[in-house]
Ligand SMILES: O=P(O)(O)OC[C@H]1O[C@H](OP(=O)(O)OP(=O)(O)O)[C@H](O)[C@@H]1O
Ligand code: HPA
């Protein structure tokens with residue numbers, strides 16, 4: 001798997017340190033609000049698991065699966081809800097946990113859905129951000145790392161469902177996806 005990585009951007013230790021900082025910050029900011037923390041599957045599953053372990057306040061979890069990339073390094077532009085939440089969001093302080101914001105299409109769609117369901121507040125925490133690729137204007141409230149304009153994998157992020165289990169984040173060699 002590591003043979004397919006062109007460059008490691010952040011190793012496991014750097015990621016763990018950042019996730020801990022974000023968790024501590026979120027614990028301070030959401031203290032007393034019992035947030036509904038939403039994991040955007042599949043990509044965010046590792047970040048979510050590590051993040052909530054660093055959050056020392058009462059909170060609830062739920063999961064939503066959306067997909068727009070398929071077997072491609074470019075967004076199809078069509079965001080599909082593959083699995084919806086089990087919990088009503090009306091009146092709740094919602095914290096969306098994302099692995100990466102790239103074009104911004106996934107997140108702008110999700111924010112819209114949650115606002116239409118009358119969430120009390122919608123806050124976004126993303127571990128990675130690729131601002132150079134944005135097609136809709138959008139910024140996260142909490143960001144771990146800003147990345148260059150390259151297709152990355154690891155720490156939950158995939159190419160064609162592979163590499164999610166790498167503990168680091170790295171740039172995928174273009175020859176893996178350019179045939
Ligand atoms: O800002 P965007 O251009 O919308 O890209 C970001 C989204 O794309 C990826 O999900 P993907 O659709 O690949 O599904 P996955 O999480 O199951 O891999 C990633 O996990 C984000 O949710
Ligand atoms: O760079 C990326 N890698 C993996 N999945 C993604 N989804 C959006 N951008 C990316």
Ligand SMILES: [Mg+2]
Nearest residue numbers: 043069070158
């Ligand atoms: Mg994906």
